[in-house]
């Protein structure tokens with residue numbers, strides 16, 4: 001079964017935490033460079049998702065999950081607590097699809113859902129990084145993300161081999177900016193484009 005429904009979690013239960021740990025462990029043990037070394041202990045994964053749960057509860061992160069008949073099989077996050085001079089921006093992070101659910105379009109569906117959620121949060125710019133020339137980089141380029149450049153030896157693969165990272169961005173405002181340029185003749189209308197922004201709650205510690 002390929003899940004089409006993407007759900008935003010506002011409060012994480014133990015069942016959510018369990019499923020998210022399964023996905024993270026599967027990805028790291030499958031060789032994905034997503035911030036952890038192999039072997040990843042269950043406690044380490046648990047620790048990570050508990051921190052995410054706190055950030056979700058305070059509005060610092062937004063978390064999306066997809067499910068299949070076995071539970072959570074994919075997830076992606078928006079990091080919303082950026083510096084106060086970047087209220088229009090979010091980082092996209094921890095895009096993870098369990099190996100059992102890959103290559104059926106779920107990655108693309110999660111990305112589209114994250115972009116849509118970012119728009120709903122008033123964001124007009126998303127940034128992410130991915131292992132250069134990896135599966136994820138291919139996905140992002142296919143979806144129209146713009147390649148910024150590569151940082152050699154940025155991180156380690158789970159087995160310890162160094163890898164390069166490529167940064168990407170996606171502007172979510174092109175349509176509205178085009179419309180704005182077409183329709184706007186006064187400064188007050190420009191002002192109204194910004195009024196929907198709802199700057200994220202800032203991290204205090």
Ligand SMILES: CC(C)(COP(=O)(O)OP(=O)(O)OC[C@H]1O[C@@H](n2cnc3c(N)ncnc32)[C@H](O)[C@@H]1OP(=O)(O)O)[C@@H](O)C(=O)NCCC(=O)NCCS
Nearest residue numbers: 027032095096097102103104105106107108130135136138
């Ligand atoms: C990168 C990742 C998220 C992609 O997830 P996914 O669900 O497999 O993504 P998609 O199914 O949308 O696309 C993957 C491939 O399947 C293909 N595909 C999609 N639907 C398909 C279908 N119905 N039939 C056949 N192929 C299909 C896509 O064309 C794409 O092909 P390509 O890799 O040759 O370009 C996943 O591989 C993953 O979680 N990797 C480990 C964690 C990781 O590296 N995360 C990125 C951190 S930056």
